[in-house]
Amino acid sequence: MFRMDLDRKSVFTFAILILFAQFISLTYFPVSTIVNEKFDSRDTYHSLLNFRLSRLSNIYEVNSSLPGYETYMEVLNGTYSNCSIYSWILLMDCERAIFTWNITTLIKDFGENETASLTLNLIKEKLHNIEEYLQETPKTIACVEWFSLAKRNFNYGQRYFSWAEEAYGRGDFNATFAFLTQSYAYLCKAEDELKVALERNMEPASIHEQSEIEHVMEKLSLSLINEVNNSLKNTANVERTDLANYSKRVLTTAKWYHDNESYCFALMYAAEAKATLKYAHLPTLANRSEALKRAEKFVKWAEENLTKVYFDLNVDAPWRSTTLNWRNYICKMLRARRRISQQFF
């Protein structure tokens, strides 16, 4: 009845046009998803490390005889590449060592009084700069988390600075320099954390109202505090009373942070109290292989949960760093396990 002509070009062109027009809104979304996927948020401490590493490289490239150079080189060569947060902490030690060295050098040239005055001004300026950055409004959950860490370190730095000022007023230069060094170390940490906070205060993380994020954190921390509080009332069946007592102390810290409107930390400490109390109910193991088996099980469970955090672009949970370096424990544990395997098999 009819036969097809081979000239299909125009048909296909219009068919494609129709498809494009119909699905233009659908294609818009996958593009944004691809962009999101390219953003690597798996290791949140990596950018923290990069900030400090680039700063220190400028200093050590000029003068490699400065204290802490070996540690810096170890970090640079990736000796602790599996643990960015540990590397960052080591770089902070380098900063502290350089600061102390600077003070000693300045004292030789200008004397204690002048050096103390100069250093006080330097820290004052640093405090002022950080304070300005802290005025920024956090719009993402990750930013609120990093801001909390930065604010805490800033507050510590401020406190040590005020003690340094008092000591300077008394003419106690040793105490002045000691407090100033401590203040400087905290401010360096705050500086890096703030940089990450500002970096995470934009897409691909979802944008929210700051009040909404804080409201949720307040609600969650309060409910968790109450939950742990109720559990702590009945500690008769607890296997390890030392851990139950520790849980109580951590809960007190969580309550303190909640009262001081630092909900991120309140939640973090409440979670620690909950986990510690949970662990306190487990029996103490006297057998080495059983203890290792249990550790492996918990580490696996922790890794599962942490993987979810790694893949969530909205949240970083940087407070994990404050619960010591759990990865270090794992590394050590694995080494211990290796020794066992060599012994028995």
Place this chain on the structure above:
Amino acid sequence: MQDASSEEEDFAAILLADAASQTALIAAEQAKQALRIVVEVESLENVGEGEGESLWEISIWDLIAFIGGLVAIPVAIYLIFIKYGGKIFKFKRGGRRK
């Protein structure tokens, strides 16, 4: 002597494993709470959005797609079957070709 050192090593390994278990449990709980924040904030926002938003609210892309479809479909039908129809589907009146 060997027994004593082996016992010591055992004890150290148990302590390490214990610390690792406890820390892993804390890290897991903290990660769980962090993820809860995301869920809660998003659900709070969804509730907020649902309250004030009209069901008929459309984006600019929806509008473009709708108008594009509205124009493109009749044009395509016209071009395929009427204007260039003869070139694509050759109709032959009067049944079979001789």
